[in-house]
Amino acid sequence: MTVYVAEEFSPAESDILRRYFTNLDGPVFALVNLPEVVKGALFARYSRSPKSLRRLFLDEFVGDLDIEGDQTIDATVGLRRAEELYDRVFLEYGDDSVAQLGGVHLACEQASNVLTKVLEWGRLMSYLEQSTRYISYDTRIGGRYRFHRDPAVLSSHLGTRFVGDMDRMFDTYAGLLPVVQDWFRREIPKDPGDSDLVYRQAVRAKAFDALRGILPAASLSNVGIYGTGQGYEQLLLRMRAHPLPEARTYADLMLYELRKVIPSFLKRVDLADRGGAWSTYLSTTRDDLSTLAARLLEPGGSGDAAPHDAEPVVTLVDHDPDAEVKLVASMLYAASDRPESELLELVRAMSIDDRLAVMRAYEGQRGNRRHKPGRALERVGYRFDVLADYGAFRDLQRHRMLTIEWQQLSPAHGYTRPAAVDAAGGAAAFDEAMERSAALHAAMVEPFPHQAPYAVALAYRIRFAMQFNAREAMHLLELRTTPQGHPAYRAVAQQMHRLIAEQAGHRAIAEMMRFVDHSGEADLERLDAARREERRRHGS
Known part of the structure; x- marks a missing residue:
């Protein structure tokens, strides 16, 4: 290993540095207690300076630091300087890589299963999504089943039917849940070595898996996201151009919250000649291709609600x-x-x-x-x-x-019905839910083509x-x-x-x-x- 020549710092400098760096004498260290924009700007300046990072921090950033008071709270050192530097490097010079150097953890709660696929599109981000294997969808939020209610649909002539059909699908899920769990208990008895808790959790997960196909794509989920400023910018540009109203609404909510943490990294998103032009390009290209495809390609089969072979x-x-x-x-x-x-x-x-x-x-x-x-x-x-x-x-x-x-997503390719549902005696109720899903989709697809997938049950094929x-x-x-x-x-x-x-x-x-x-x-x-x-x- 190459011998590392440690830098020397005065006692006063060391007192400042140890609050923001995990060590003062090694070649590897982490930055702590700094706003994301400061870390990004510090690294951006670092790439253009002969100084070490800690020396650069002392010489060019620490001047704005207030070291009085609680030393455990997040620092605001260098925030103004970081914003100015970022504007110069990023907006003037176009160095997009700077926006890869600061990240944010963001929660997107109560998003439909259609929206979660939009959120999880980007490669350079990390996601954790609520699992249908662990969440029982017979529980309610505020007295209502857990599904997205699109404002335009609710205010239309289909509003009452949409809520009613969704409720009936969730009712079917809730009604079959104890039936399928009982069947699994009969088929797979508890091992004497397993506790009641372990066995109960495994049976519930198995039943949730078997019945998740009844849930509509409007079902709600929570998604945790970690990404860089660049990743969020790309995500927001796509979401602002997306035809689904829910996606555009969440884009506005996300932008507002992210600007509390990394405002500089997202300055271009809603500038008319930057992010606005980019989002327009995305939406125009999508619409033009859809129009051309409709003219050049024969329409697909109309489909029905019949089950197909269970194998994909x-x-x-x-x-x-x-x-x-x-x-x-x-x-x-x-x-x-x-x-x-x-x-x-x-x-x-x-x-x-x-x-x-x-x-x-x-x-x-x-x-x-x-x-x-x-x-x-x-x-x-x-x-x-x-x-x-x-x-x-x-x-x-x-x-x-x-x-x-x-x-x-549509009912065109039929659906899969798990063998366990058949064996437990739930086939008729399952098929009825699929028929309801397909009929609601058919009613929605013309007036609400982008919201129609909300009606499609997860058992349908895509x-x-x-x-x-x-x-x-x-x-x-x-x-x-x-x-x-x-x-x-x-x-x-x-x-x-x-x-x-x-x-x-x-x-x-x-x-x-x-x-x-x-x-x-x-x-x-x-x-x-x-x-x-x-x-x-x-x-x-």
Whole structure:
């Protein structure tokens, strides 16, 4: 390790610095107790100064610091200077990377399941969303079921019907919940070694999973977001251009709150010639393409409320026949001094055994799915077309580093009805809820084309495309096939893995994804997790 030459600070300087830096004598340290805009501006200035960060802080930022009073509260040191510097660097020079240096945790509560997909679009942000597996939707907020009530819909001739049909769907969910839980208790008796709490949690999660398809896309969820100023700017520009009124309303709410924390990073969002022009570009492009597509493409089938085969349809639409040669060349690249074109020729001349030896050495001894090989796996990729229920789509959509695009949610592709609902005697009630959902959507789609998806139950299928490289595939498929996962998305991931091995013929690549689980549906998926949580609670 390179010897670090520590800086010297006077006692007075050290007294100031220790409040804002995690150490004063090491080469690695964190910034604390500073507003996000100060950290961003400090790093921006840092990139253009020969000084160390701590010295730069002392010389150019600390002059505005009031060190009197409670030293544990967030500092406002350098805020004015930071704002001025940011304006100069960001607005005048156009250095967008500055906005990557300050982040905010933001909560978006009571957002519809349609809106959550809009919120979770950006790659360079982090999200946590309320899970239908842990939240019982028979409970109410303010005496009302948990679904979004669009003001325009409510004030229209469909308002009373919308609320009534939503209530009936939630009533069906609430009525079937104890029925399905009782069926699971009969089918999967409690293990003598499990506590009542562990068993009850696992049964509830299983019932919630089986019945979540009854919930409409208007169902409410809470989303926690962490992102940089740049990430939020991009998100808000898209939301302000979105055709869904709920998205535009939340964009205004988010902008107002974010400006309390990182105002400088969001100055361009609502400037007419900056963010305004950008949002106009997005909306105009979307509308023009929709108009052109309607003219060039035949309309799809009208669809109905009938159930389809419970298995999702997964099609591998694109892969590289030469993928494994390119992959082995990429694996050897960093370990050699050859150009890639020469490596490709050498790999083509290798025996199958030698290629496999390279791949196995690169993979190494993976102890669990979190042990990931390097970026050579990003050399090859796959594109899938998927038709699966909206519940499965919601879970898969959150994998941000891949490319995912989806079509408008509607009842056109039918729905899936879990076998457990049939076995518990709930098929008729489930199908009635699906018919109600489809009929409400049909009534809404002409007067409210953008709000109509609110009416669609999560059991209905949606078509979406997923594109990712082999390294992303390893992460996604190993994670989403674990036995505790929901059966709907497990089936999608399992099919993808089989197609990589069998249709693409990339058996060696598929073999590297050794923690993909092809077992059938688990009895109580969350039972092992509940057991671990209980052990942690009791310190054992």
